Amino acid sequence: MASEKDLIAEIKKTLTGLAQNNSSWRLMLGMESLSASEVIQRLDNDKKLRKMVVKHYVGLAIEIEQRGRQKLEGNSGTPQV
Amino acid sequence: MKAILVRPRFDEVTPYTFDFASQILQWCQQAGISVVELAEDNAVRARVEAELAQDIDLFIHYDHGNKDALIGQDEKAVLDLKNCALLADKETYTLACLSAKSLGVEVWRKGGKYWGYKEVVSFTTDALSAFQEAFNCGFCYRFIEGDSHENALKRAKEVFTGLSFMLVDAGKTFAAICMRQNRDNLVYYNAHKPEEKEGCLLALLKLPKLVFSLKGVN
Numbered sequence: 001m002a003s004e005k006d007l008i009a010e011i012k013k014t015l016t017g018l019a020q021n022n023s024s025w026r027l028m029l030g031m032e033s034l035s036a037s038e039v040i041q042r043l044d045n046d047k048k049l050r051k052m053v054v055k056h057y058v059g060l061a062i063e064i065e066q067r068g069r070q071k072l073e074g075n076s077g078t079p080q081v
Numbered sequence: 082m083k084a085i086l087v088r089p090r091f092d093e094v095t096p097y098t099f100d101f102a103s104q105i106l107q108w109c110q111q112a113g114i115s116v117v118e119l120a121e122d123n124a125v126r127a128r129v130e131a132e133l134a135q136d137i138d139l140f141i142h143y144d145h146g147n148k149d150a151l152i153g154q155d156e157k158a159v160l161d162l163k164n165c166a167l168l169a170d171k172e173t174y175t176l177a178c179l180s181a182k183s184l185g186v187e188v189w190r191k192g193g194k195y196w197g198y199k200e201v202v203s204f205t206t207d208a209l210s211a212f213q214e215a216f217n218c219g220f221c222y223r224f225i226e227g228d229s230h231e232n233a234l235k236r237a238k239e240v241f242t243g244l245s246f247m248l249v250d251a252g253k254t255f256a257a258i259c260m261r262q263n264r265d266n267l268v269y270y271n272a273h274k275p276e277e278k279e280g281c282l283l284a285l286l287k288l289p290k291l292v293f294s295l296k297g298v299n
């Protein structure tokens with residue numbers, strides 16, 4: 001089962017891709033403007049940012065699953081004649 | 082309806098939020114809302130206080146803030162706990178970080194209504210149009226369409242959710258994370274009351290009422 005460490009590692013891979021392919025990418029975090037490379041570093045050192053990222057990544061996964069289930073349930077009704 | 086739009090532009094973040102606010106200004110002009118724009122060098126405390134002393138219904142602020150203040154062009158507070166009585170009986174719509182945590186609660190206590198964020202607001206530059214849509218849609222629902230406080234907040238949160246799914250589908254997961262975080266930190270006092278932090282003293286004061294209500298049940 002994937003751990004928080006695995007999840008952060010995957011997010012870092014995505015950010016590494018952004019750093020290489022989209023150098024103008026920035027995260028605006030309050031008054032800060034961070035490049036993808038800076039976000040990768042911050043994920044190592046900033047517990048609050050790491051916690052926020054993991055919380056909302058997992059939250060998104062849960063909501064995507066809920067959305068999928070709702071779609072299935074919505075499609076399973078008997079069509080009205 | 083008369084409004085003030087305050088939008089400083091002084092660092093790497095505010096040029097984006099300055100542009101987000103342009104849509105708000107355009108909507109107001111189309112809807113016949115009279116707007117006093119305090120941009121850049123005019124976005125300072127003295128100007129804001131002078132304009133708020135006039136007959137104003139709506140205060141709009143894009144962008145930086147902290148839990149106690151909304152920040153102007155000179156990086157000083159244009160509104161804080163000392164002068165927030167100026168927002169009593171008015172609507173406030175802001176994108177500022179953290180300001181709903183304390184300033185928004187104080188404005189609400191004074192009879193104002195406050196759209197804002199309890200934590201740091203974030204966005205990414207690969208999804209600017211999506212973030213603009215999310216940050217601005219509540220304004221459209223409430224002040225252009227005239228929907229209720231409760232519905233405007235509910236509909237806006239649904240937009241944030243829908244956009245976060247869209248961003249995941251587009252492979253922009255970090256943008257989706259920011260979108261979801263902003264959604265969860267968005268509040269609208271008085272669509273709902275601020276979350277009260279009950280200390281021991283407040284709980285003790287409520288104890289007789291609780292005991293009385295339990296006796297009533299028995």
